[in-house]
Amino acid sequence: xxxxxxxxxxxxxxxxATDAVTTRGLVEITKVRKSFGAAEVLKxxxxxxxxxxxxxxxxxxxxxxxxxxxxxxxxxxxxxGFIAIDGTLVGYAVRGRRLxxxxxxxxxxxxxxxxxVFQNFNLFPHLxxxxxxxxxxxxxxxxxxxxLSKAEARDRGLELLDRVGLKxxxxxxxRQLSGxxxxxxxxxxALALDPKILLFDExxxxxxxxxxxxxxDVIRGLAKSGTTLxxxxxxMGFARDVADTVVFMDQGQIVEQGTPQExxxxxxxxxxxxxFSKVIEPAFNI
Amino acid sequence: MSSTATPVxxxxxxxxxxxxxxxxxxxxxxxxGPVPAGETAPAGTVGSGSVGRKAATDxxxxxxxxxxxxxxxxxxxxxxxxxxxxxxxxATNPRWExxxxxxxxxxxxxxxxxxxxxxxxxxxxxxxxxxGFILALMRLSASPLLVSVSWTFSWIFRSTPLLVQMLLxxxxxxxxxxxxxxxxxxxxxxxxxxxTTLIGQFAAAVLGLTLNQAAYSAExxxxxxxxxxxxxxxxxxxxxxxxxxxxxxIVLPQAMRAILPTAFNEVIGLVKGTSIVYVLAYSELxxxxxxxxxxxxxxxxxxxxxxxxYVVITSVLSVFQYYIERHYSKGAxxxxxxxxxxxxxxxxxxxxxxARESKQERGTR
Ligand SMILES: Nc1ncnc2c1ncn2[C@@H]1O[C@H](COP(=O)(O)OP(=O)(O)OP(=O)(O)O)[C@@H](O)[C@H]1O
Ligand SMILES: [Mg+2]
Numbered sequence: 001x002x003x004x005x006x007x008x009x010x011x012x013x014x015x016x017a018t019d020a021v022t023t024r025g026l027v028e029i030t031k032v033r034k035s036f037g038a039a040e041v042l043k044x045x046x047x048x049x050x051x052x053x054x055x056x057x058x059x060x061x062x063x064x065x066x067x068x069x070x071x072x073x074x075x076x077x078x079x080x081g082f083i084a085i086d087g088t089l090v091g092y093a094v095r096g097r098r099l100x101x102x103x104x105x106x107x108x109x110x111x112x113x114x115x116x117v118f119q120n121f122n123l124f125p126h127l128x129x130x131x132x133x134x135x136x137x138x139x140x141x142x143x144x145x146x147x148l149s150k151a152e153a154r155d156r157g158l159e160l161l162d163r164v165g166l167k168x169x170x171x172x173x174x175r176q177l178s179g180x181x182x183x184x185x186x187x188x189x190a191l192a193l194d195p196k197i198l199l200f201d202e203x204x205x206x207x208x209x210x211x212x213x214x215x216x217d218v219i220r221g222l223a224k225s226g227t228t229l230x231x232x233x234x235x236m237g238f239a240r241d242v243a244d245t246v247v248f249m250d251q252g253q254i255v256e257q258g259t260p261q262e263x264x265x266x267x268x269x270x271x272x273x274x275x276f277s278k279v280i281e282p283a284f285n286i
Numbered sequence: 287m288s289s290t291a292t293p294v295x296x297x298x299x300x301x302x303x304x305x306x307x308x309x310x311x312x313x314x315x316x317x318x319g320p321v322p323a324g325e326t327a328p329a330g331t332v333g334s335g336s337v338g339r340k341a342a343t344d345x346x347x348x349x350x351x352x353x354x355x356x357x358x359x360x361x362x363x364x365x366x367x368x369x370x371x372x373x374x375x376x377a378t379n380p381r382w383e384x385x386x387x388x389x390x391x392x393x394x395x396x397x398x399x400x401x402x403x404x405x406x407x408x409x410x411x412x413x414x415x416x417x418g419f420i421l422a423l424m425r426l427s428a429s430p431l432l433v434s435v436s437w438t439f440s441w442i443f444r445s446t447p448l449l450v451q452m453l454l455x456x457x458x459x460x461x462x463x464x465x466x467x468x469x470x471x472x473x474x475x476x477x478x479x480x481x482t483t484l485i486g487q488f489a490a491a492v493l494g495l496t497l498n499q500a501a502y503s504a505e506x507x508x509x510x511x512x513x514x515x516x517x518x519x520x521x522x523x524x525x526x527x528x529x530x531x532x533x534x535x536i537v538l539p540q541a542m543r544a545i546l547p548t549a550f551n552e553v554i555g556l557v558k559g560t561s562i563v564y565v566l567a568y569s570e571l572x573x574x575x576x577x578x579x580x581x582x583x584x585x586x587x588x589x590x591x592x593x594x595x596y597v598v599i600t601s602v603l604s605v606f607q608y609y610i611e612r613h614y615s616k617g618a619x620x621x622x623x624x625x626x627x628x629x630x631x632x633x634x635x636x637x638x639x640x641a642r643e644s645k646q647e648r649g650t651r
Pocket of ligand 2: 065066067201202
């Protein structure tokens with residue numbers, strides 16, 4: 001079991017930037033357990049993603065991938081184990097030998113360091129694309145950073161929309177945008193708080209095949225930027241392309257993890273092999 | 287397809303603009319439709335399978351004839367005759383005594399009563415919805431105590447007739463002689479007063495209407511909040527947006543769409559519902575009218591006066607409703623519907639003879 005390696009596709013400057021802030025975006029998940037009622041959905045997950053690393057989580061439906069992502073930004077509380085970002089526990093404060101549950105406000109601060117992109121976008125339909133992007137930087141309490149003024153947020157928002165290729169649609173409402181455009185706005189929205197870590201939960205599975213690539217291209221760009229990415233996806237070609245660690249989950253456990261090379265072409269576990277051979281064979285022919 | 291069809295769609299004179307929005311997907315049909323048979327239309331090419339291949343004809347010079355809807359006109363005529371009949375009988379039947387209606391319509395006592403009605407509606411409507419909002423939040427909170435208090439409130443006030451509530455508040459002095467504010471279980475009192483001096487007609491009326499309204503609006507608001515997709519809250523939470531802001535900026539504006547129609551129903555109901563305070567001999571519009579017709583025996587005309595005022599209030603409220611709903615439909619619909627004013631302008635632009643002339647000129651160039 002190898003932990004994540006820093007991606008080799010990084011440009012030198014990006015790599016240097018990552019080195020400068022060495023602890024930016026280190027995710028450590030340790031023995032995390034989570035049950036819904038009687039069903040145990042996460043059965044002791046341990047996973048480390050290095051700063052600037054790109055981890056892609058794959059696995060059959062119901063294996064707990066979404067749940068794992070949601071525990072990382074504390075949308076879901078864990079029953080046991082812990083999750084730390086750059087050495088700081090998510091959702092709890094350590095005092096002496098006690099773990100104190102953080103108050104809502106503190107948790108919100110932590111969440112601003114972790115962006116999340118949802119499968120069904122969850123854009124705010126009554127706000128324009130630009131307003132969607134600027135809302136959080138104006139109101140969210142951020143750790144060590146001031147809130148942005150409306151004008152600053154606007155500039156930053158336009159800059160981000162430009163980055164995802166949607167500057168000219170800044171005034172459009174989400175329902176006036178195509179699915180791919182909506183998801184790109186959602187990515188810009190997640191980026192607006194300048195997060196250390198970005199979580200993607202099947203960002204392309206609600207999209208038409210033609211629209212998938214425009215979103216994946218944006219994510220590819222992010223992968224080179226030094227932000228830590230954790231991506232749940234069924235796009236195997238994309239996973240192989242962008243990941244430096246591929247994690248295969250099944251029934252609430254990590255069955256196997258390694259480089260795309262190891263996992264896709266040479267899986268050690270029988271379960272991994274049968275999953276790939278059955279489900280997504282054609283995707284290997286990139 | 288584009289070679290023949292698009293010029294037609296573009297050159298189509300505005301008269302058919304209602305159809306234009308939906309038409310572009312099927313330009314061949316539109317091109318074939320308006321061209322009158324027997325004119326120079328190359329009937330063989332247009333509308334046949336080979337559309338757009340051979341025909342290089344540019345239809346820019348053709349005049350577009352909008353589709354006719356004969357049955358719509360028949361229906362309109364029938365209804366118009368009916369409406370005219372009703373209007374005629376209203377105007378000519380002397381028993382309606384329109385003279386009396388006109389005489390009383392703006393009489394000082396009636397206007398005073400009207401003001402009282404508006405005052406009661408505004409105060410108990412506003413307080414009722416504020417309290418209802420708090421009750422709705424309580425009902426949705428995680429605390430079992432808050433939930434049950436809110437539930438019980440709605441339960442009691444929805445199951446007691448408003449009339450009974452009203453009389454109960456008015457006669458509270460009979461049940462509790464004094465009302466005081468102080469620390470419970472101690473003798474400390476900040477404030478104490480005779481119930482009867484504190485709760486007069488007006489206070490009893492406002493109390494009764496407000497509490498009753500709160501019970502109903504709590505459910506309406508709760509329904510609206512529940513109708514907002516859970517993913518919205520989740521996304522806002524993930525972005526670190528604070529709880530209060532999540533409710534006011536993300537959830538409520540979306541809930542408003544579901545809340546508004548029913549809320550306006552309630553307010554309009556409340557306008558007329560205030561007439562129930564006649565049991566307290568409170569001189570709002572309806573009570574005033576009753577007092578007058580008991581004196582003058584002109585029952586029907588005076589009831590008509592009250593009715594007309596209620597109609598006026600409801601109409602004004604409906605206009606407000608339209609524009610407020612339109613405001614909150616921002617982003618929920620792809621394109622905002624036209625306001626009646628814009629619609630009227632568009633209609634006039636199309637249907638006035640002058641407009642038609644100019645359009646035709648432009649159409650035929
Ligand atoms: N709030 C919940 N209450 C009860 N059960 C839940 C809840 N959320 C998830 N589950 C269950 O947990 C299991 C894992 O769900 P999860 O959404 O993490 O799967 P997944 O790996 O993301 O699947 P998919 O690829 O289909 O999205 C499923 O069996 C699901 O039914
Ligand atoms: Mg999932």
